[in-house]
Amino acid sequence: MVTEQLVDLSRLQFAATAMYHFLFVPLTIGMTWMLVIMEAVYVMTGKPIYKDMTRFWGKLFGINFALGVTTGITLEFQFGTNWAYYSHYVGDIFGAPLAIEGLMAFFLESTFIGLFFFGWDRLSRRQHLLVTTLMAIGTNLSALWILIANGWMQNPVGAEFNATTMRMEMVDFWAVLFNPDAQAKFVHTVSAGYVTGAMFVLSISAWYLLRKRDVEFAKRSFRIAAAFGLASALSVIVLGDESGYTVGEAQQTKMAAMEAMWETEPAPAGLKLIAGINEKEMKNDWEIEIPWLLGLIGTRSLDKELPGIKEIIAHNRTRVVSGIEAVKALDQVRSNPQDAAARERLLTYQADLGFGLLLRKYVTSMDQVTPELIDRAAADTIPRVTPLFWGFRLMVALGFAMAALFGLALWYSVKGSFAEKPWLLRWALWSLPMPWIACEMGWFVAEYGRQPWTIYGVLPTHMSVSTLSVSSLYGSLAGFVGFYTVLLIVEMYLMVKFARQGPGSLGTGRYLNEVAHA
Amino acid sequence: MIIDYPTLKVIWWLLVGVLLVGFAIMDGHDMGVGTLLPFVGRDDVERRVVINTVGPHWDGNQVWFITGGGAIFAAWPLVYATAFSGFYWAMLAVLWALFFRPVGFDYRSKLHSPTWRKTWDWGLFVGGAVPPLIFGVAFGNLLQGVPFNFDNNLVSYYTGSFWGLLNPFALLTGVVSTAMITFHGAIYLMHRTEGDIQRRSRNAALIFGVLLLAGFSAAGVWLQWIPGYVITSTIDPSALPDPLAKEVAREAGAWMHNYQTMPATMALPVLAYLGTIAALLLALKGRTLSAFVASSLTIVGVIGTAGASMFPFVMPSSSDPRSSLTVWDSVSSHLTLSIMFFATLIFMPIIITYTSWAYRVMSGKVTAAYVRENSHSAY
Structure with a gap:
């Protein structure tokens, strides 16, 4: 039977695995465009340092991407495993964007990410840049489709209840597609991803500059991150989610x-x-x-x-x-x-x-x-009002703080003096966790704020769960916690190791901390 | 809507089949490679060679799995809901086994410690061997019927246990599935490697090819005695899907009916045999690419046989037969099936085109020299 405990545990498992997944997604979304920018500069100028930048930041991107893929499958499974009645009740509408996401976006992203890493010697410069761009487009399209699905949960347009089939059915695909909620969410979410990518590069570059190592490499990375970051941070704020709040x-x-x-x-x-x-x-x-x-x-x-x-x-x-x-x-x-x-x-x-x-x-x-x-x-x-009120405020405050940082970083980039401003570099370094906290708060507000519904006004959360035993939920939750803890330790270890090692890990002979061939 | 509802329901049965077969061919050969990794690669360089045969492609190939799941969600929501929640622990085992793949591929060669690398090698083995085994076991259970029922509001209740899934017939189909995928992976490895690894892969292809033929035959014989399911009420293929609106009976030999009424479906089991034999002969002759095509056809034959035996059933219920899910009554609405059909029609050729291009770019043998020269960028 569906008990309150079963519902709470199912929610906890979904929240934990979804928020964990979203530790990796925004960085992927943002880094793909950073890589496109760096590589485009390489193709236009022919300077090898930009190729090294693409490859080094690409390496860190890859470490992050692996966990994004790993934890993403969990979410696709989980609608079926833990939210069976939800899947039946709204699968007619909700399943379509997920399937199209696979067909249109995941294949593109995942096929070309292989060529991005392995194709350097087998593709011409332009071909490789095309590969990187297609990977970025694929990544962003996947965000589009998943947010169309999520937007429909917030504002279920284009669907009607059918008593014979005992479910919601799609009556207007275009309404689902052009749901204003989904569109606002898409712009807001990918921009937040771009901010995350920019902050990642900005912070680590600032750390190299503080240590006065790999300076040319770090300076160029810092400038690109500052410009891309400011544009993205303003886009998050101006094209913020609030534009969608009058709808529905x-x-x-x-x-x-x-x-x-x-x-x-x-x-x-x-x-x-x-x-x-x-x-x-x-x-x-x-x-x-x-x-x-x-x-x-x-x-x-x-x-x-x-x-x-x-x-x-x-x-x-x-x-x-x-x-x-x-x-x-x-x-x-x-x-x-x-x-x-x-x-x-x-x-x-x-x-x-x-x-x-x-x-x-x-x-x-x-x-x-x-x-x-x-x-x-x-x-x-x-x-509940309190967590939403403060969660939202934390997100917004972080957004403004990051916009201010990117603004200053760009200002001093244009003036050319940022490398001599330790206070700015330290600020950039310590701001590293900000975009992640802001992103998690954003999802918390969006999903917790929709309770008690899974589909607003259509399907209450307590009806959406699978009829599993509570002990099954404890078991699976323990499994996820165990796996995800180990994975996070491994990922953080590699990420810190390669970030510390810096571009020397490429083995090109041009940087500090060169490593011998293995 | 251009295509009528009954036709679309059958098309979607075929399309889910295409996606499952695509998954087994594409992600399958990666998984076969993962299963064989600890055995055909004896030292670190050899293992890196093996891993790098699929290095640039495993991620794209895994999307067949993700898209297959998404397509079942969109086209057969009741199947997605009932199967995934009913097979809860089996699905989690698949999921957790799959965890080892992205990190295994990407992280393994980033550190030099032999313990680190060996650990991930076994991780890749688990990620390669466990999913085909469990999917095979799942098919074996579908063929016998699964204990679940719907209440009046179509809430599904699964009344079996995880251990109940591990019955003798299902374990046999699990072996068939694992043998098929490992066989396919071995032939892929023969195509992409040379020397010792190729020789060991050839031995593996022989072992698993013979195991597949034996297992498939045994399962086919066993199936004669397993009671199948038939719909005893009249079927209205254009009706709105409602699984509770029909009557179903269990009947010995029912899974053989389709082969009698539509003899053309016999081509599927025949293809499973011919594909395996052709793949073995071609592989022994060194024509590895043709052998890979043949082992892909084996997969069409094996999965097709399972599907055709059960048609129109997808997930029969052993405890409440009328709750059984069929092609006619577990599907999405006419509109959703149409949209998803056209989306698949548009994107599938594009996907196949760029996937082929990616394989062409990365074609050729993966060698120890390649791994040494690219030790910083290769897996």
Whole structure:
């Protein structure tokens, strides 16, 4: 039976493996374009140092990529292994972008990554650059398709419920494809990846410069990273996810929660910088606010209101009440498919079916529903505010800090004096973990902020799981923790070793720490 | 929509077959190479030669697996959901075995320690040998039926255990699958290596080729006694998919019906035999590329035989036969099947084109000299 413990463990396993996977993905996304830039300079200028840069940073990229591949398969398996009802219920829509991702993106990326590493002596310069570019395009396309899939979870457009097949079915592929949520997410996420790639190169180059080693190599790498990083950081902020927050109720709920906006405020709403959140009494004990800002960002207007949490709960209560009718009608259709009256009633209330299904957590039959349970289900539609509020703020603060760093780094790159600014180099070095923390916070806000749903308004999380035993979950979770810990230690060891060794690891004879042929 | 629903349902049965066969041919030869690695490569340089025959390609080839999984999700969501969750521990074993491959390939030669390298060599062995074994065992269980059922809302409940999967017939099909993949990998290695490694690979091809022929024959004979499944209610191929809307009976010899009603399907088991024999003869004659084509045809024959025997069943249920999943009632909507069909039609030729180009760029024998000259960049 589906127990709360089973649901929690399934969520924990998915969250842990997904967040672990996303330690490697953004670096891959960003590094591919950094490699394209470096190699393009090599092809245009013919200077071997740019080839060495492509190969050395490519080596670190490869160490990271291996774990990205390893941990990515877990996620594709996991929808089926641990979220079987989800897979059945929305596979008709959700499966398609995953399959197209394989056909269109993964094959491209994975085939050409082989030639990227092994093709240096067998391809002309231009051919090799083409290979690197195709690898980068493949990587970015895979992000596009997975975010189309994820965007649909946040804003399920282009689909309808079918009572005969007992699932959601696609009715408009283009709506799924051009889901504004998906598009905003794609731009935001790949830009965050570019920032990660740029920060990686910037930090390690700064470390070489602080040690005054491989200086020419490090300076060139630093400059490219500074320019690419600033452009990307601005793109993350300006084309940020917030542009998608006016779309659909899911994002309005998430926005109200992550802004700790309990009441609907007169437009344009203010943006809380920090606040003392009191979830029990549904208010903030104190807050520091910038007037107007949230309304401007969130609605791109001065007069549109953003609903507060209490208003959203009241609205969702009416949807739960109507959803009960939908579930009752569905139960009748399932037990007697010929019941035309029940089908008719289901159609009337179908839009709120998901809200009725929220009650399945508490009762098996809709006849057992009490007003208290309806209140509870309506209150369930708001995720916990505190972690979202602070998670989002941490992400944004890191984003601005990184933009400032890249701005200064580029400024002094243009002036040509960055190598003599130890404070800047040290700042760059210590900023290394920032993009990863920001990326993880971003996904946390996106996914935790959608609870209690896997598909907003359509399928509650507690219904989505596979009917496994709790002991199976403990076993698999322990296995993942074990494997992933060992893998992380191995990866970090190699990454640090080769980063320390620097371009000398290429064995070209041009750098410090040359190693003998093995 | 240009193609009607019943036709698309059959096309998707064929396409899933194509993806599984593509996976077994492409990722399969990598896995065969991984399985043979500790045995055909006796020292570090030899092992690096073996690894570098697949070094530039294993990642692209693994996408056949990922895309196959994605396509089953998109085209047969109920199969994806029921099989992956039902075979929970088996799927995790495959997954964890696969963990050893990307890191094994990429990390093995980055450090000089012999212990480090030997550890990863056995990791690559596990990543090569375990998945084909488990997939073979899974097919053996599909042929016998799997204990699962749906409730009225199509929530699936698997009532068997992991150990129940390891029954004698399934272990036999596991051996067939492993032998097939290792055989295929051995022939690939003969094509890409020379000298001692090639000689040892030839011996491996002989052993596993004969094992495959024996195992396949034994499984074929055994299958006569295994009760198959038949749909006893009328089938409406254009109906909306609902697995609970049919009646199913278990019947001895039912898995042989398709060969009687459609004798053309006999070509598949015949192909499995002819492909293996041709691959062996060609390999012994030194015509290794033709041998690889022949062993690829073996794979078409073996997997095709399993699929054709069960058609239209995909995942029969032993505990509640009417919950069985078939080509007609476990599929996606008409629209999704159409879109995915055209997506496959467009991208498959493109994928095959650039994959062929990548193999052409990296063609030729991998030698000890190559590994020594490229010790910093090769695996």
